[in-house]
Amino acid sequence: MIHFDNVTKVYANQNRPALDHVSVDVDKGEFVFLVGPSGSGKSTFLRLVLKEERPNSGAIHVAGKDLARLSNFKVPHLRRRIGCVFQDFRLLPNKNVYENVAFALEVIGKPRRFIRKVVPEVIELVGLEGKAHRMPDELSGGEQQRVAMARAFVNRPMILLADEPTGNIDPATSIGIMKVLDRINRTGTTVVMATHDAAIVDSMRKRVVELEDGKIVRDQSRGVYGQAY
């Protein structure tokens, strides 16, 4: 599903690479934690998957497409197959829960009938039934992140990228968020989650890829956050 082959990314005006000869394979339906200290290249990895950045060398395949050969014109279609969740939720403050989720479908031109059908389903999937007409500022941080996840998942993407989704949320609420991510993963969606949260990684027992200074220092199935050796 995601295939990095010897990928190096150096940002302009920086001599140290953000990613340094990284090769990694994520299969369909996998749940992968991307761990490592700040600046280790986790976010760069996610941005490369979205083709928001281009690698300096190496090849990236996402959902069977070679990103280097994907024209700019087709990038939006790639992104429709990838959902994204961030630490800061990125909800629209002037739209309620339903409208925030529906927005993702409206802007890719889905018919209204379809939107009316799938949005309530997804709101229920993330556990926000009965709160469809709340505004974001009437919701807790955990609930806002659930809205963001509903928006990311409403178009049934093949891949869900989560960049520190529990970063602004207390540990008790984070468990609920992880349950939703797990539920999404069980529908067959590949989930890649960058995180600092050791407790969560340890409790989930999923594949862990650890980055340090842009290099993969560990790739373990059913791993934990801390060093295993």
Add this chain to the structure above:
Amino acid sequence: MRANFIFSEVWIGLRRNLTMTIAVVITVAVGMAMLGVGLMINAQVGMMKGYWDDKVEVSVFLCTKGSAMESCKGKEVSNAQKEALNTLIKGTPGVKEVFFEDQSAAYQNFQKLYATNKALVSTAKVEDMPQSFRIKVADPNNYKAVVQALQGQPGVSQVLDQAQLVGPFFEMLDKLAFYALAVAIILVLAAALLIGNTVRLSAFNRRRETGIMRLVGASNLYIQLPFVMEGVIAGLIGGVFAAVILIVTKVFLFEELGKYLGDATAQLGWNDVAQTITITMVIGVVICVLASFVTLRRYLRV
């Protein structure tokens, strides 16, 4: 593509930037009106020139008895001189046609021209009227050669060319059109910059929305269209105001002016006005679209 979604976004954008939108509308309206007036003056000048070119003639006034002109030496023109002049005029290259106006015809014209001035008409006698040759020139722009050929011939008191009288007026109109167009170009430039700024403000105001749109895979067109539409709608509203200004100008300026200068054939018609309005509208909208796109390319990377 969901039209009502786009339009609700456009509406939000225009409302949030109300002052900028008003500035754009005013600038486009004034700019396009200047451009339109310039074009209309140009068309009008063209029509009037055509009208006057048909009418303008070179008048060769002949000596009357006791004429003050030096070339006459106080003598009336003789029949032999008239014959000679007639053949000379007919032999001059560039002369299209010539007819002779005798004293009684001149007197009738004089009476008609000064009908309101009874005192003048009653004191003037038929013998005071100069005889004249009236010459139609083949090329109205090239009357000078004809004038020169006849000036100072025996029996000729004065050669008058009407084009000389109308010329300065046309020159003034040409200048007016030129200045209107120059101002229009500057205003169009200002309008383009204003639209660019408005779109930029809009894009900045809605960077959250556009960021999410990018993320969920909205196409570039879908992301950019609301912003471009904002520019286009502001431009169109400005264009409508410009159209009103042009119609008012046609009624109160061109029609009034036309009364003094030539008849209905030299009038700027409504179809000319409609054409001008169409041209200015199209130019206005095209500039709005271009300004929006150029700005979006810089501030809304997709």
